[in-house]
Amino acid sequence: MTKASPRRKASAWLPIAKLLLLALYLTFDYAAFAQRVASLGPSLELAAFAILYTALVLALVGAAFARPAPVRIVLAALLAAGSLMLHGYEWTTGAPLVYDAFETMVASRGDAGNAMAQHGATLLRAGLAALVLFAAIALPPGRLALPFGLGWIVPALAVAALAGLLYLRGGEGARGLPAPFSPLAQGAIMAGLHALKKDRPRQAVAFAPAPARGDGDVVLVIDESISARYLDINHPAGVRSGLAQERSGVVTANFGVAAAVANCSSGSNLTLRFGGTRESYREAAEDMPSIWAYARRAGRRTVYLDAQREDGALQNLMTPAEAREIDDFVQLGGTPVLERDRELARQLGERLGNGVAEFILVNKVGAHFPIADKFPLAAASYRPLPPRGRSAGITDIAALPGQGADTEEEWRRYRNAYRNTLTWSTGGFFDLLLPRVAGSGAVLLYTADHGQNLHEGGGPGGPTHCVPEPRGGEEGAVPLVVIAATGGGPGEGPSAATDWEAIAATNRDAMSHFRIFPTMLALLGYPPEQTKAFYGPTLLAPEKDPLTFTPNYNASLGRDPIWYRIDPAALATPPTSDYRARRLSVSD
Numbered sequence: 001m002t003k004a005s006p007r008r009k010a011s012a013w014l015p016i017a018k019l020l021l022l023a024l025y026l027t028f029d030y031a032a033f034a035q036r037v038a039s040l041g042p043s044l045e046l047a048a049f050a051i052l053y054t055a056l057v058l059a060l061v062g063a064a065f066a067r068p069a070p071v072r073i074v075l076a077a078l079l080a081a082g083s084l085m086l087h088g089y090e091w092t093t094g095a096p097l098v099y100d101a102f103e104t105m106v107a108s109r110g111d112a113g114n115a116m117a118q119h120g121a122t123l124l125r126a127g128l129a130a131l132v133l134f135a136a137i138a139l140p141p142g143r144l145a146l147p148f149g150l151g152w153i154v155p156a157l158a159v160a161a162l163a164g165l166l167y168l169r170g171g172e173g174a175r176g177l178p179a180p181f182s183p184l185a186q187g188a189i190m191a192g193l194h195a196l197k198k199d200r201p202r203q204a205v206a207f208a209p210a211p212a213r214g215d216g217d218v219v220l221v222i223d224e225s226i227s228a229r230y231l232d233i234n235h236p237a238g239v240r241s242g243l244a245q246e247r248s249g250v251v252t253a254n255f256g257v258a259a260a261v262a263n264c265s266s267g268s269n270l271t272l273r274f275g276g277t278r279e280s281y282r283e284a285a286e287d288m289p290s291i292w293a294y295a296r297r298a299g300r301r302t303v304y305l306d307a308q309r310e311d312g313a314l315q316n317l318m319t320p321a322e323a324r325e326i327d328d329f330v331q332l333g334g335t336p337v338l339e340r341d342r343e344l345a346r347q348l349g350e351r352l353g354n355g356v357a358e359f360i361l362v363n364k365v366g367a368h369f370p371i372a373d374k375f376p377l378a379a380a381s382y383r384p385l386p387p388r389g390r391s392a393g394i395t396d397i398a399a400l401p402g403q404g405a406d407t408e409e410e411w412r413r414y415r416n417a418y419r420n421t422l423t424w425s426t427g428g429f430f431d432l433l434l435p436r437v438a439g440s441g442a443v444l445l446y447t448a449d450h451g452q453n454l455h456e457g458g459g460p461g462g463p464t465h466c467v468p469e470p471r472g473g474e475e476g477a478v479p480l481v482v483i484a485a486t487g488g489g490p491g492e493g494p495s496a497a498t499d500w501e502a503i504a505a506t507n508r509d510a511m512s513h514f515r516i517f518p519t520m521l522a523l524l525g526y527p528p529e530q531t532k533a534f535y536g537p538t539l540l541a542p543e544k545d546p547l548t549f550t551p552n553y554n555a556s557l558g559r560d561p562i563w564y565r566i567d568p569a570a571l572a573t574p575p576t577s578d579y580r581a582r583r584l585s586v587s588d
């Protein structure tokens, strides 16, 4: 008896084992599959979906029976990676991975580690599915190997065909199909568009700045995930913002509830740095000078204080070319996450008084989830709290806007943690900063990248922002405040000496992010009459804003963005029952 006999037996079983593994792999997605089938109903579309599904399954089988081992292993790795991406996104967000979402995910790929910490269990399941797929394809096919390179030609054709289909459908329609193919097809579209893109430099600054009226710093402070009504300046049940009290030498002009550009960080941030109106923001982001270029042309030193990333990592769609326009690029990697916003306030306060005319843009840590550990326990006035100790080193998870909480009770605790975070990192920030503003001649604009849906109306599950179909205005409703040192010189144009409080009273609850860029240009000395045609009116202009934000900022593949209107009166009220009933309880 030789050893060849059992081995032959094993090789006879291999094709069956591979097919069983593939079938097992496909069951991981039964929920999405069933949902898609149910949503299509008995229709021609269902027939088309069935054909597409079968073709993609055959492509997986083809890959599994490729003859050369290296080809099989490369295919297995690519398909497993695609599977991990799709499941990682869809299972944590509950939203389909359409092309816009794919672009956003690629843009925020630096946050994968944070996502792992937040969504560990879900991503582990996605990893397990990918492993099953890898094994199904990589194992040797025995005697059933495909000839003529069919093993790789069939899956490659499947990716190309799906890419074409998704392109024609604006990046949508892959929901419920075998998971690995959609990210690979989206990646192929992205690579194709990138290759076709003209690599031309941005336009130079075309306006001539007059000498600015004040010589104090011009500052934009971008907070993170701040729901307008959770601050005391916008609602009696809001928490301490540090902006409500009178302080000598400083004016805080509250524009009330404003509309963000988008309900996701990267889009809002990009347009805050490049400007543009709802009609021109994409052209501005593509072709026009950055705020850094305008500030430099106006003789300012450009300063970026980023509390969210470390070690020079770029975020919010900033490119290395843009980063080179920044004179002082500051990140706070050495400071614990909990202390970063306060450290920002200290550094910013010093810069306001350093005698250098600067333009400063600040990305705060703010209140992006996870937030259970974003404040010290001793500073937790609002209880009960969610479990602590799991997310202390995490600033945010931009890539995977997943569940903040699941049940109504978890959401209640989440909102309490959110209140404590705001008190600590926004209230604390301004308490440290505002005494330093007096006498500096500076003008600071304060807003947040987007708002939050904190599920006040009850109902379990669901993300806080970045969803493709927001259920209300909360995700786009942000605070907008101008903080100015009183005093300042005479002359044309806005400065610290402008009557900001009167302007804010007139334009309350009627402004948006789109008004910030032209206002910064005016503060830098650019005449608003010249910048208005492309960048729109400033915060000082009487024109009311439509108060809309977009959930599909990228609006790629020839589509136009959708705009959601915010009705300030209809925004959710922070429920005081979250903490009032149990606030006196000793057990918490």
Ligand SMILES: [Zn+2]
Residues within 6 Å of the ligand: 224, 225, 264, 265, 266, 368, 449, 450
């Ligand atoms: Zn954000």
